[in-house]
Amino acid sequence: MLKLSGINAAYKDLQVLWDVSIQVDEGELVALVGSNGAGKTTTLRVISGLLKPASGSISFQDHSLGKESAHRIVELGISQVPEGGKIFTGMSVLENLELGAFVARARKDKDQTLKWVYEIFPRLEERKNQRAGTLSGGERQMLAIGRALMSKPKLLLLDEPSFGLAPILVEQIFEMITEINRQGVTVLLVEQNVRAALELAHRAYVIENGRIVGQGTGEDLLSFESVRRAYLG
Amino acid sequence: MGRKQVIFIALLIAILVLLPVVVKKDNIINLALLVLLYICLASSWNILGGYTGQTNLGHAAFFGLGALSTRFLWMSGWSLLPSVLAGGLLAVAFALLIGIPAFRLRGVYFAIGTLALAQILYITVGNVFSDISSLRPQDLATYQLVPRYYFFLVLALLITGTTYLLVNSKLGLGMMAVREEEEAAESLGVSALKHKLLALSISAFFAGLSGGAFAYYHVGYYPRFPFSPEWTFDSMMMVYIGGAGTIIGPIIGALFFVVVRELLALKLVELHLIVFGILFILVVLFLPGGFVEAWKKMQAAFARRSKERGVKVSFQTTDD
Amino acid sequence: MFVPLAQSLVFGLLVGALYGLAAVGLSLVFGVTKFLNVAHGELLMLGGYASFWAFTLRGVDPFLTLPLTMVFLLVIGVVLYKLLFAHMVKLTEEAKIQNTLLVGFGLSLILQNVALRLWTADTRGITTSYSRMAFTFLGVRFPIVRVASLGIALIALFALDLFLRRTYTGKALRATVENWEAATLMGIDIQRVYLLSFVMGAALAGAAGCLVSVGYSIDPGMGMSWTLKGLIVMVLGGLGSFMGTFVGGIVLGVTESATGYFLTLTYREVVGLVLFILVLVFRPQGLFGTKER
Numbered sequence: 001m002l003k004l005s006g007i008n009a010a011y012k013d014l015q016v017l018w019d020v021s022i023q024v025d026e027g028e029l030v031a032l033v034g035s036n037g038a039g040k041t042t043t044l045r046v047i048s049g050l051l052k053p054a055s056g057s058i059s060f061q062d063h064s065l066g067k068e069s070a071h072r073i074v075e076l077g078i079s080q081v082p083e084g085g086k087i088f089t090g091m092s093v094l095e096n097l098e099l100g101a102f103v104a105r106a107r108k109d110k111d112q113t114l115k116w117v118y119e120i121f122p123r124l125e126e127r128k129n130q131r132a133g134t135l136s137g138g139e140r141q142m143l144a145i146g147r148a149l150m151s152k153p154k155l156l157l158l159d160e161p162s163f164g165l166a167p168i169l170v171e172q173i174f175e176m177i178t179e180i181n182r183q184g185v186t187v188l189l190v191e192q193n194v195r196a197a198l199e200l201a202h203r204a205y206v207i208e209n210g211r212i213v214g215q216g217t218g219e220d221l222l223s224f225e226s227v228r229r230a231y232l233g
Numbered sequence: 234m235g236r237k238q239v240i241f242i243a244l245l246i247a248i249l250v251l252l253p254v255v256v257k258k259d260n261i262i263n264l265a266l267l268v269l270l271y272i273c274l275a276s277s278w279n280i281l282g283g284y285t286g287q288t289n290l291g292h293a294a295f296f297g298l299g300a301l302s303t304r305f306l307w308m309s310g311w312s313l314l315p316s317v318l319a320g321g322l323l324a325v326a327f328a329l330l331i332g333i334p335a336f337r338l339r340g341v342y343f344a345i346g347t348l349a350l351a352q353i354l355y356i357t358v359g360n361v362f363s364d365i366s367s368l369r370p371q372d373l374a375t376y377q378l379v380p381r382y383y384f385f386l387v388l389a390l391l392i393t394g395t396t397y398l399l400v401n402s403k404l405g406l407g408m409m410a411v412r413e414e415e416e417a418a419e420s421l422g423v424s425a426l427k428h429k430l431l432a433l434s435i436s437a438f439f440a441g442l443s444g445g446a447f448a449y450y451h452v453g454y455y456p457r458f459p460f461s462p463e464w465t466f467d468s469m470m471m472v473y474i475g476g477a478g479t480i481i482g483p484i485i486g487a488l489f490f491v492v493v494r495e496l497l498a499l500k501l502v503e504l505h506l507i508v509f510g511i512l513f514i515l516v517v518l519f520l521p522g523g524f525v526e527a528w529k530k531m532q533a534a535f536a537r538r539s540k541e542r543g544v545k546v547s548f549q550t551t552d553d
Numbered sequence: 554m555f556v557p558l559a560q561s562l563v564f565g566l567l568v569g570a571l572y573g574l575a576a577v578g579l580s581l582v583f584g585v586t587k588f589l590n591v592a593h594g595e596l597l598m599l600g601g602y603a604s605f606w607a608f609t610l611r612g613v614d615p616f617l618t619l620p621l622t623m624v625f626l627l628v629i630g631v632v633l634y635k636l637l638f639a640h641m642v643k644l645t646e647e648a649k650i651q652n653t654l655l656v657g658f659g660l661s662l663i664l665q666n667v668a669l670r671l672w673t674a675d676t677r678g679i680t681t682s683y684s685r686m687a688f689t690f691l692g693v694r695f696p697i698v699r700v701a702s703l704g705i706a707l708i709a710l711f712a713l714d715l716f717l718r719r720t721y722t723g724k725a726l727r728a729t730v731e732n733w734e735a736a737t738l739m740g741i742d743i744q745r746v747y748l749l750s751f752v753m754g755a756a757l758a759g760a761a762g763c764l765v766s767v768g769y770s771i772d773p774g775m776g777m778s779w780t781l782k783g784l785i786v787m788v789l790g791g792l793g794s795f796m797g798t799f800v801g802g803i804v805l806g807v808t809e810s811a812t813g814y815f816l817t818l819t820y821r822e823v824v825g826l827v828l829f830i831l832v833l834v835f836r837p838q839g840l841f842g843t844k845e846r
Contacts, residue, residue, distance in 0.1 A: 074740030103740035334833035510663035
């Protein structure tokens with residue numbers, strides 16, 4: 001479904017990704033794990049078109065994304081939940097969700113999708129008229145995910161959904177992600193919380209200093225000696 | 234500085250010093266004086282705008298304040314130098330009035346504040362001093378262009394020399410660090426506020442002195458004239474056309490400006506603003522480094538081509 | 554004592570509405586694109602001349618030309634955007650502000666001097682058959698043209714507010730104001746949002762210019778003053794809050810006329826500078842803005 005091959009990417013003169021190749025198949029929940037600054041967020045930015053790679057190719061369902069602009073990529077069915085959620089704090093919860101369905105493909109089914117999102121996150125319905133800035137940390141993350149789902153994505157990119165949340169909330173959020181995946185949305189999850197992510201994912205990639213250094217099923221990687229030592233303490 | 238550059242600069246200064254001795258024509262001296270005046274304006278704007286990255290849309294205010302107070306003090310009996318100096322200091326005072334509150338906030342506020350200062354002074358000075366300001370009869374009787382020329386020459390050398398020393402000092406490095414990345418500079422212990430205020434003060438002081446020199450030079454003008462926005466525009470335009478954040482840039486810009494204006498006979502202010510306005514916008518959009526940058530690029534391209542051909546050539550950079 | 558003071562405050566309120574209208578356009582463009590277009594006042598000037606010539610040459614009533622003037626400025630906005638401002642979309646926020654300041658300043662002097670060449674430095678104004686009409690309340694005169702202008706400014710503002718709150722496109726604009734990157738991830742085409750807000754700002758300037766030409770006077774050099782009023786009001790009201798901006802316009806107008814009344818007209822303009830510095834020192838988020846989160 002999604003295929004990155006040989007991606008090199010840089011911010012100005014600083015190269016961040018080196019020959020990154022990743023594949024995500026339809027229906028999968030794939031994790032990309034690694035420490036802070038390893039290049040996880042950059043990989044997502046390259047996929048969603050916010051950063052154009054210096055070389056390498058990206059394809060999504062036989063579509064080359066290399067030249068597509070970021071807003072077109074959403075239209076094609078990839079939706080990213082950015083790090084920290086980046087919800088529109090000055091707008092209401094409902095307005096945030098409506099904006100999620102901005103692309104034409106999603107807008108026509110907006111009301112139906114909204115029902116679905118409310119089913120997954122009942123809390124958002126309770127707070128739909130509240131200003132998003134008044135939400136708690138966990139609710140903000142739910143809103144960010146809900147907003148991304150509003151675009152009816154085929155592939156959902158999640159950037160550190162556990163960041164800054166209490167352990168109990170992390171567990172909840174991860175359950176919801178599993179549920180979303182079970183309902184047919186392919187997920188690429190970026191996490192620093194390596195153990196949780198590996199337990200959740202079907203397959204995972206390990207990224208270090210901008211290079212993919214390992215891959216396998218979640219279980220495999222969990223039992224992998226170097227991974228254990230590096231990330232699981 | 235390399236030895237060649239030192240010789241070149243010494244030669245240039247010698248020519249400028251000898252110019253009035255060799256050329257006796259007033260119109261030529263006057264033209265050279267104008268180039269020097271514009272060098273003063275552009276180079277002083279450059280200290281803040283080019284090296285520290287803060288856009289000052291009200292340079293005319295500092296120039297005008299210098300002119301206003303110098304003219305007033307000088308004609309009321311002070312001798313020239315203290316009058317001009319006082320003009321410079323007054324400009325600094327007004328600059329700090331905007332700079333101290335604005336620099337603590339984002340860059341927009343400073344630009345708006347300086348524009349406000351200049352425009353409001355322009356209107357208010359026009360309201361308060363509506364009569365033309367002419368030199369006294371005894372000054373007119375003894376009026377000579379050559380001392381005015383030397384006054385501007387000394388000032389231009391002073392400003393350029395100070396810029397050179399500043400750029401090669403720790404303060405100058407701090408200023409440029411603030412321009413490149415304010416947060417990074419702060420994290421290295423460079424106080425952005427302090428450096429911005431210092432650059433602003435120096436810039437405004439020199440603009441004020443230039444205004445003082447203008448008051449000494451000009452026979453009769455409306456007091457609001459030196460406050461008009463085209464002085465700000467001309468300063469910015471010369472800096473950007475020449476090359477912002479370089480020492481030579483404003484000098485090239487000023488020379489280019491005066492020469493082109495003469496060639497096109499753009500005596501009318503409206504036409505000169507239209508022509509140079511378009512040129513300025515083109516430079517900002519498509520040639521951000523101005524002439525200096527273009528020259529470097531040409532050299533680099535030439536060097537590449539020569540290399541490809543296997544020809545050996547040596548280059549000296551125009552880097553200051 | 555009461556009547557002259559009240560009269561002066563009423564005039565301040567009426568002109569303040571136009572300051573507000575000018576500032577709202579400026580603030581809309583700045584909020585969405587981070588372009589600080591210092592040629593905004595010149596756009597207003599062009600709007601004024603468009604209405605003036607429509608009235609002088611064709612005898613069309615200025616209130617009828619208002620929508621046409623807005624369309625005219627919208628077109629000019631598209632041209633200016635495509636020609637100049639589109640080049641700056643990809644820059645960082647700081648660089649955007651700096652470059653638009655430079656380009657805008659150059660543009661403002663160009664437009665000003667083109668107008669000077671074309672239409673001379675004469676001060677002009679539209680004098681219709683009803684220009685001198687006014688109604689009096691408690692001894693205070695309300696010129697109907699200026700009151701109508703206040704009404705139109707309010708209508709424009711409410712229409713803008715409705716657009717921003719109720720339509721999808723309006724919400725996309727507000728989302729871009731908050732966080733352009735997150736807006737992009739919603740599938741919003743930022744380039745189009747930028748263009749839209751820029752031309753809307755131009756159209757608002759056109760509307761303000763039309764109202765100025767009928768209630769007050771216009772000349773080629775007016776732009777810089779109006780830009781400045783707009784900028785000061787924008788800071789006064791708080792960056793990014795449109796209603797606050799409009800109220801800020803009225804605050805500036807009223808304060809100016811009160812100063813004119815109690816002190817002297819000579820120093821009227823200084824009020825703007827003093828208010829600006831006071832806001833910077835004591836309330837940088839603006840009179841009605843909230844602190845940045």
